Amino acid sequence: MKHLTKKVIKVxxxxxxxxxxxxxxxxxxxxxVGTPRxxxxxxxxxxxxxxxxxxxxxxxxxxLHPVAPHYxxxxxxxxxxxxKIVGDVAESWSVSKDGLTYIFKIRKGIQFHDGTPxxxxxxxxxxxxxxxxxxxxxxxxxxxxxxxxxxxxxxxNTVTFRLKRPSSSLLANLASPWNFIYxxxxxxxxxxWYEKNVMGTGPFVFVEHVPGSHWVGKKNPNYFLKGRPYLDxxxxxxxxxxxxxxxxxxxxxxxxxxxxxxxxxxxxxxKALGNKIVVKESSWICNLTxxxxxxxxxxxxxxxxxxxTLAIDRWEGSKALSQISLMKFVGGMFRPxxxxxxxxxxxxxxxxxxxxxxxxxxxxxxxLKEAGVPEGFSFTLKxxxxxxxxxxTGVFVIDQWRQIGLNVTHIQQEGGPYFDDxxxxxxxxxxxxxxxxxDEPDYQLLKFLSSDKSPLNYARYKDPVLxxxxxxxxxxxxxxxxxxxxxxxxxxxxxEQAYQFHILWWQKINPHWAKVxxxxxxxxxxxxxxxxxxxxx
Amino acid sequence: MHQYIIKRLLLMIPTLLGVAVLVFLMLRVAPxxxxxxxxxxxxxxxxxxxxxxxxxxxxxxxxLWQQFANWMWGIVQLDFGTSxxxxxxxxxxxxxxxxxxxxxxxxxxFIAVLISVPLGTLAxxxxxxxxxxxxxxxxxxxxxxxxxxxxxxxxxGFLIFFQWLPPLTFTSFWVDPRANLIQLIWPALAVGYRxxxxxxRMTRSAVLEVLREDYVRTARxxxxxxWVVLIRHALKNAMLPVITVIGLEFAFLVGGLVVTxxxxxxxxxxxxxxxxxxxxxxxxxxxxVLLTSFVFIFVNFMVDIINAFLDPRIRYQ
Numbered sequence: 001m002k003h004l005t006k007k008v009i010k011v012x013x014x015x016x017x018x019x020x021x022x023x024x025x026x027x028x029x030x031x032x033v034g035t036p037r038x039x040x041x042x043x044x045x046x047x048x049x050x051x052x053x054x055x056x057x058x059x060x061x062x063x064l065h066p067v068a069p070h071y072x073x074x075x076x077x078x079x080x081x082x083x084k085i086v087g088d089v090a091e092s093w094s095v096s097k098d099g100l101t102y103i104f105k106i107r108k109g110i111q112f113h114d115g116t117p118x119x120x121x122x123x124x125x126x127x128x129x130x131x132x133x134x135x136x137x138x139x140x141x142x143x144x145x146x147x148x149x150x151x152x153x154x155x156x157n158t159v160t161f162r163l164k165r166p167s168s169s170l171l172a173n174l175a176s177p178w179n180f181i182y183x184x185x186x187x188x189x190x191x192x193w194y195e196k197n198v199m200g201t202g203p204f205v206f207v208e209h210v211p212g213s214h215w216v217g218k219k220n221p222n223y224f225l226k227g228r229p230y231l232d233x234x235x236x237x238x239x240x241x242x243x244x245x246x247x248x249x250x251x252x253x254x255x256x257x258x259x260x261x262x263x264x265x266x267x268x269x270x271k272a273l274g275n276k277i278v279v280k281e282s283s284w285i286c287n288l289t290x291x292x293x294x295x296x297x298x299x300x301x302x303x304x305x306x307x308x309t310l311a312i313d314r315w316e317g318s319k320a321l322s323q324i325s326l327m328k329f330v331g332g333m334f335r336p337x338x339x340x341x342x343x344x345x346x347x348x349x350x351x352x353x354x355x356x357x358x359x360x361x362x363x364x365x366x367x368l369k370e371a372g373v374p375e376g377f378s379f380t381l382k383x384x385x386x387x388x389x390x391x392x393t394g395v396f397v398i399d400q401w402r403q404i405g406l407n408v409t410h411i412q413q414e415g416g417p418y419f420d421d422x423x424x425x426x427x428x429x430x431x432x433x434x435x436x437x438x439d440e441p442d443y444q445l446l447k448f449l450s451s452d453k454s455p456l457n458y459a460r461y462k463d464p465v466l467x468x469x470x471x472x473x474x475x476x477x478x479x480x481x482x483x484x485x486x487x488x489x490x491x492x493x494x495x496e497q498a499y500q501f502h503i504l505w506w507q508k509i510n511p512h513w514a515k516v517x518x519x520x521x522x523x524x525x526x527x528x529x530x531x532x533x534x535x536x537x
Numbered sequence: 538m539h540q541y542i543i544k545r546l547l548l549m550i551p552t553l554l555g556v557a558v559l560v561f562l563m564l565r566v567a568p569x570x571x572x573x574x575x576x577x578x579x580x581x582x583x584x585x586x587x588x589x590x591x592x593x594x595x596x597x598x599x600x601l602w603q604q605f606a607n608w609m610w611g612i613v614q615l616d617f618g619t620s621x622x623x624x625x626x627x628x629x630x631x632x633x634x635x636x637x638x639x640x641x642x643x644x645x646x647f648i649a650v651l652i653s654v655p656l657g658t659l660a661x662x663x664x665x666x667x668x669x670x671x672x673x674x675x676x677x678x679x680x681x682x683x684x685x686x687x688x689x690x691x692x693x694g695f696l697i698f699f700q701w702l703p704p705l706t707f708t709s710f711w712v713d714p715r716a717n718l719i720q721l722i723w724p725a726l727a728v729g730y731r732x733x734x735x736x737x738r739m740t741r742s743a744v745l746e747v748l749r750e751d752y753v754r755t756a757r758x759x760x761x762x763x764w765v766v767l768i769r770h771a772l773k774n775a776m777l778p779v780i781t782v783i784g785l786e787f788a789f790l791v792g793g794l795v796v797t798x799x800x801x802x803x804x805x806x807x808x809x810x811x812x813x814x815x816x817x818x819x820x821x822x823x824x825x826v827l828l829t830s831f832v833f834i835f836v837n838f839m840v841d842i843i844n845a846f847l848d849p850r851i852r853y854q
Contacts, residue, residue: 049812051575051622059581138591140581195624211623211630212812213804214706237705237802240812244705244802247692251702272700416569416817419577435580446582455584 036518040535042234045245045254049212049238052195055180056130057138061525064177065258066215066236069530070113071180071200072224074104074123074159075171079520079529083339083439085175089118089201089224090159099166106157110224112183113205120153125184127151127161129191137191144173144442147474166475168482169442177437177526203229203531212238223531230518230534242388249277249511255535256512256519258528260284262388263323269511277511280521283329283337284508286435288393289447290381291500293427294461303371305498308429309352310364311404316357317396318504326389327396328507333448333490335505335523338439340486350495364404378407379428382421385412393503394431422458432458432500437526441486445470448493448500459500466493538845545841549834553827557612560826561605564819570597571621571817595621597819608823622818630809630821631828637707638798638805641721641728642790646783648729649736654779656733657740658772664745672737679734685796688727692800705802724801728794732786739782743775750774777844784840785833792829 048062055067076088087093090104110118131148133139147167152160163170173179180200186193198206201224204217218233237254239245246265248254250272261269269277290308292299299305314330322328332347334340347353354360368377383394391412398408408429413421421427434456436443446454449470450462469489476482494501508523515536519528572591576583592598596607611618617627660672695701703723708716747753748771756766795807806825813821 049623052624059576059579136590136594138587140576140583140587142587143582143584210706210804211625211633212809213633238804239705239802240808241799241802243689244800247696247702248705248802250696251700253702253705272696415574415578415815416567418569419573420568423573423577433580454582455588456580456582 034517036230036534037536038230038534039232040537042231042256042516042530042533042535043254044234044236045239045248045257046215046236047240047242047245047257047259049240050215053198054192054195055178056126056133057140057195058178059140061259062238064526065528066209066217067198068177068180068528069202069204069217069229069234070198070206071202072110072118073175073177073179073181074127075175076177076529077175077438077522077527079522079527079532082520082522082527083172085171088175089123089181093171095171100163102161102163102170104159104161106159107224108157110201111222112199112201113220114199115222116183116185118181118183118201119156120159121156121184122181123159124151124153125187126179126182127159129182129187130179134191141173141176141178144169166477168474168476169440172438172440173442175438204231204234207233214238225531229531231530234530249513252513255516256510258510259525260326260506260508260510262326263507263509266509266511273513276514278514278516280508280510280512280519282508282521282523283331283335284326284435284506285335285338285437285439285444285524286326286433286506287331287335288327288389288503288506289432289434289500290397290503291422291430291432291459293425293429294459294499295425296428298371298373298377299428301371302497303367304373305501306351306495307364307367307371307373307404308401308406309494309498309501310354310360310367311406312352312397312400312503313357313360314353314504315355317400321389321392321396321504322507325392326506326509327393327504329505331505332494332502333444333486334441335439335444338523340439340441340444340483342487342490346487350491351498352494352501361404368404368406375405376407377405378409380409380411382411382413382418382427382430384418384431385414389506390431390433397431397503425458425460430458431503435525437524439523441482442474445473445486445489445493448489457500461497461499463492463497463499541845542842545838549831549838552834553830556830557609557823557827558605560823561608562601564817564822565601567817569817571595571819572597574815574817575622608820612827617824618820620813620818620821622813622816622821627821627824631806631824634805634809636709637721637803638791638794638807640710640717641725641794641803641805642787644721644725645729645732645790646787648725649732649786650783652729652733653736653740657737657779658744658767658775660737660741661744661748662767669741672741676734676737676741679730679737682731683796684728684731684794685800687730688724688797688800691723691727703801707804720801720803724794724797724803728790728797732790735786736779736782740775740779743778744771747771747775773847777848780843780847781840784836784843788829788833788836791832792825 046062046065048060050063050067051058053067073088074090075085078084078086089106089110091107093102093104095102106120106123112118128151130139131142131145133142147163147165148161149164150162154160182194183199186199203220203223205220207216207218209215215236219229223229239248245257246268249257250269266279292305294300318328318330329336332342332350348355381394381398384390394410398410401408422430434447447456448466449457450467451457451460452462453467466489469485473482473485476485512519517536518532518534572588576588596604619626620630656672660669663669704716704720710717753766753771756770792806792810794805795811798805798807810825813825
């Protein structure tokens with residue numbers, strides 16, 4: 001009996017200890033395996049300051065990172081399954097067979113931070129401002145919604161978009177992180193109210209903004225997604241320069257920066273912080289291109305432009321440049337790895353993308369000779385005076401052209417004169433950039449449309465064939481047909497005409513403290529859904 | 538004395554007007570404008586009409602003389618307008634940064650005076666001794682080392698040895714003096730050292746010069762103690778050029794700590810200056826140039842008044 005009692009006590013003690021141990025270690029285990037935990041303030045660095053707070057107007061990530069957590073959008077990208085689109089304030093949606101009517105059902109029970117309910121009227125007022133902005137109100141992405149004819153609200157929970165023509169990109173555009181849902185009543189009173197004020201339905205409520213210093217938000221207790229957000233709040237610290245931004249992460253005063261660091265900064269942080277830091281790397285929907293002034297001789301000759309793209313060894317350049325800069329991925333019109341990207345086997349057939357660089361350069365020399373460009377021909381390459389990745393890339397390209405006997409002078413300029421020269425056509429060749437928030441041909445092809453159709457095109461040419469292909473791909477009936485049109489566009493723009501061409505696509509490097517969890521690795525720095533992020537300690 | 542002060546005050550007006558005309562024209566002559574920077578700078582798809590609309594909204598479509606007249610009329614009414622970049626009032630944007638910049642300038646000046654006056658005087662008294670050599674090396678090193686570089690070294694030291702950085706956001710001294718001083722003492726030391734180097738050298742040479750004057754010899758001949766001679770007769774006169782140097786340096790610090798503010802991520806006037814210039818924020822740059830010019834002129838004026846107070850000969854001139 002005594003023996004049995006001892007045994008029972010032993011088993012009980014062991015059991016209770018086990019349960020206690022389990023209870024004590026549950027949070028730790030949870031944190032390790034990734035079960036979200038509530039609480040804490042996320043401090044992150046932002047490499048700029050927001051000009052205004054209006055997402056419809058602004059174009060910089062420096063506005064999105066601190067301001068977006070206060071807002072919801074109609075749809076959004078599921079960042080863990082990018083580019084899958086899910087509803088945000090929209091509960092569900094349907095598209096008519098002819099592709100001209102989109103009906104969205106709005107979730108019930110969503111409240112603005114002032115406690116008033118969100119209805120379809122607010123969604124309509126928001127999109128009316130984006131698609132049909134009133135006089136004196138800037139809408140930076142209005143052009144992407146040219147297919148929208150009307151926006152209607154049959155009832156308080158339904159919004160209908162009627163289109164003039166079918167669109168392959170409307171749903172993705174409605175998931176744009178810029179399209180904050182605003183309150184109709186406030187817009188009615190003053191369509192520019194949101195430039196200086198915040199009132200949304202997002203996971204965080206506005207607390208404080210000190211211009212040039214920081215931005216603070218706290219948890220929205222009435223957020224419509226139950227259990228979210230996990231964080232009690234966040235603090236965005238504005239740090240314009242890279243070195244203090246890296247130092248802020250290294251010291252732990254900031255836990256993450258959502259834009260991206262250079263390989264050198266990554267190595268520095270990893271060396272200093274060891275396993276306290278996690279590095280997320282991916283390709284980035286950003287690239288640098290070489291642009292030619294197609295109105296100037298000899299760049300008006302496609303043979304010359306083709307020779308200049310043929311001379312660039314992108315594959316070897318990728319290996320070298322990716323060690324010291326953001327430049328890494330070899331790709332054509334679309335981000336390598338994205339659904340629309342040209343497979344490598346096809347890509348290498350385009351001028352400048354072949355792996356046989358000797359053959360390409362022989363062809364380049366032949367084309368230059370045929371076009372009457374003498375050995376040692378001199379011209380200038382205009383570039384921004386930003387080291388990373390512009391300066392490095394400029395030096396690389398000049399070296400590549402030197403190898404086919406060209407003598408190129410690198411002119412680096414501050415932003416003002418650089419854009420002014422591009423706009424005025426006061427250049428021979430230049431380094432240009434492109435950064436989009438999503439993989440979408442409607443965005444990535446824009447730079448290549450005729451310059452009277454696209455203000456992003458500084459190359460000063462008109463090509464109705466490209467313009468026509470652009471329209472057709474945007475209204476393509478299915479993906480197969482769209483991809484076929486995209487390949488034709490790519491072939492003409494990069495290979496046959498080579499008006500302007502990609503050098504390399506960027507790599508996105510995000511080192512962050514290991515205790516920051518729920519941060520999805522997406523190829524765009526415009527996304528950072530703070531509602532999903534939590535702190536493990 | 539009153540006439541002297543009024544005359545100096547009135548002279549400020551044409552000087553500031555000249556500065557206003559110059560900065561206004563120079564900004565307009567430089568290629569590229571704020572609208573271009575705002576949209577093209579971020580790769581935004583902005584048609585020409587949208588850019589023109591934005592320019593019109595900012596008043597950039599008006600003739601230059603009209604833009605200038607509007608600006609001047611605003612200043613007369615003490616309305617500096619709004620920042621073209623953020624749309625917020627310029628007085629608000631500058632106001633939230635001025636406290637930090639002024640405090641930093643004051644702290645650096647305090648550190649500089651604390652170091653330079655005793656060291657410079659000591660070096661003069663002990664001329665050509667090891668003390669003098671030490672002070673000379675110390676001050677020449679201060680002149681040779683840029684304050685932002687010293688700031689970087691301080692920060693790297695903290696990061697490498699303590700994995701620590703001073704706070705990245707500003708807390709007012711009146712809210713939390715400890716947090717405030719923990720943030721600002723390091724840049725103040727970095728800036729104050731260079732500043733003290735200039736003032737130390739000036740103090741040393743001024744004291745040396747004064748110590749050779751007849752009135753000092755007379756004071757000694759009267760049998761006054763060496764400290765009395767030094768403090769009452771020599772130092773008071775030697776301070777004239779030192780005060781001028783300290784005043785000019787202080788005025789420079791209010792808007793000139795561009796790189797140091799960036800190194801320490803301080804939200805001050807210098808950092809605002811750089812951002813405004815790179816963004817082509819005309820109204821902000823114009824106002825900042827006017828403000829720093831005013832500080833320069835006003836500090837110069839104050840230095841002259843102090844000099845006049847210390848040296849009666851200046852008043853009679």
